[in-house]
Amino acid sequence: MDRRRLGRTNLRMSQVGFGGTWIAELPKPQAVEVVQHAFELGFNYFDTARWDGDSEEKIGEALQNKKRNQCIIATKTGNRTKRESLQDFEVSLKNLQTDYVDILQLHGIDDEKTLNKAMSEDGVLQTCKQAQREGQTKFIGITGHKPRVLTKAITTGEFDTVLVPLNVVTPQALEELIPTAKAHDVGVVIMKPLSVKTSNLITCLYQPSLSLISEEEELKALLGQTAEEQVASALQYVLAQDVSGVIAGLKSISEVETAANAANQYHSLTPEKKQQFSFELGNYYCRDCGLCMPCPNNINIPAILRFQMLQDIYGLKNWAKKRYNGLEIKAEKCEHCGQCTPKCPYNLPIEKQLEKAKQEPRE
Numbered sequence: 081m082d083r084r085r086l087g088r089t090n091l092r093m094s095q096v097g098f099g100g101t102w103i104a105e106l107p108k109p110q111a112v113e114v115v116q117h118a119f120e121l122g123f124n125y126f127d128t129a130r131w132d133g134d135s136e137e138k139i140g141e142a143l144q145n146k147k148r149n150q151c152i153i154a155t156k157t158g159n160r161t162k163r164e165s166l167q168d169f170e171v172s173l174k175n176l177q178t179d180y181v182d183i184l185q186l187h188g189i190d191d192e193k194t195l196n197k198a199m200s201e202d203g204v205l206q207t208c209k210q211a212q213r214e215g216q217t218k219f220i221g222i223t224g225h226k227p228r229v230l231t232k233a234i235t236t237g238e239f240d241t242v243l244v245p246l247n248v249v250t251p252q253a254l255e256e257l258i259p260t261a262k263a264h265d266v267g268v269v270i271m272k273p274l275s276v277k278t279s280n281l282i283t284c285l286y287q288p289s290l291s292l293i294s295e296e297e298e299l300k301a302l303l304g305q306t307a308e309e310q311v312a313s314a315l316q317y318v319l320a321q322d323v324s325g326v327i328a329g330l331k332s333i334s335e336v337e338t339a340a341n342a343a344n345q346y347h348s349l350t351p352e353k354k355q356q357f358s359f360e361l362g363n364y365y366c367r368d369c370g371l372c373m374p375c376p377n378n379i380n381i382p383a384i385l386r387f388q389m390l391q392d393i394y395g396l397k398n399w400a401k402k403r404y405n406g407l408e409i410k411a412e413k414c415e416h417c418g419q420c421t422p423k424c425p426y427n428l429p430i431e432k433q434l435e436k437a438k439q440e441p442r443e
């Protein structure tokens with residue numbers, strides 16, 4: 081599998097890496113087999129987290145007999161304080177059966193308050209720096225779902241890598257984060273190429289596993305008729321961007337093989353694929369930054385605007401309708417108090433979009 085330079089780390093990662101979240105659901109021997117099969121097919125980047133059940137232990141066991149310098153192991157701590165994250169990291173090293181990880185990442189930094197806490201004198205960043213001084217991690221990374229927050233983080237110069245969602249219906253990271261990462265030579269790894277769960281807002285292409293490929297006609301029209309075509313399209317859309325690689329959450333031998341095939345077949349986008357993936361985002365493009373929130377009537381404004389985009393931009397009408405109908409509080413609850421619109425840094429006509437959402441046929 082082709083490898084790409086991971087920014088200033090100068091590590092070379094397989095362009096598709098192994099996302100370790102879903103192996104937590106498998107019995108240990110099966111999980112170990114899946115990870116080892118990925119290694120044999122050329123995956124060298126293994127991403128896991130303390131928060132991901134026993135994923136670290138399974139990856140540790142699977143890779144224990146491999147040459148350590150042939151694997152890039154990236155884990156994460158979700159604790160925000162120095163003291164708690166130090167304890168966390170000790171457990172991670174033990175679970176992973178290694179003296180060091182390649183990248184220690186701050187997990188899920190999704191707002192500025194959390195970022196500031198993590199970067200304070202008593203924050204988790206100090207743990208990462210201490211681990212780096214002591215040779216227990218080579219590099220420090222940050223992960224999250226809000227490109228705006230991550231952009232702020234990487235401009236501090238403290239992070240060597242950034243892990244963020246990007247997929248064909250969730251292009252927000254392309255706007256500012258990825259160009260900024262490029263300018264600072266920060267390695268960009270993409271997560272959730274097949275599904276996106278951003279905070280409380282789920283905008284899945286599929287369920288979060290390759291084994292649950294959608295049979296919905298709209299998604300087939302967007303990505304391809306067969307499961308293999310859909311996975312290949314989704315991964316190749318990401319690989320065509322200026323990124324180091326993409327991790328896919330894999331939990332079976334066949335998922336690993338499907339992802340490896342897609343990576344091996346990818347060289348560049350064909351003109352047909354470029355056409356398939358060119359969408360006019362227009363003026364109502366919600367970045368899901370959340371700055372318009374909270375709404376006094378508890379309306380999930382970004383969710384409604386995103387569903388509207390899925391319908392208007394990507395043609396996912398039924399899919400968007402189902403998601404909208406699943407919301408407990410709908411656009412009808414808007415009383416036009418006027419609080420949200422001035423808070424949107426992108427000047428989106430929020431109330432107008434909510435009015436539009438109200439008018440859509442929902443049966």
Ligand code: SF4
Pocket residue numbers: 374375376377378379381413414415416417418419420421430431434
């Ligand atoms: S204008 Fe409507 S959506 Fe916006 S904050 Fe007020 S009630 Fe909520």
Ligand code: SF4
Pocket residue numbers: 365366367368369370371372373381382385423424425426427428430
């Ligand atoms: S409507 Fe504006 S402020 Fe609210 S999430 Fe979208 S882009 Fe951000």
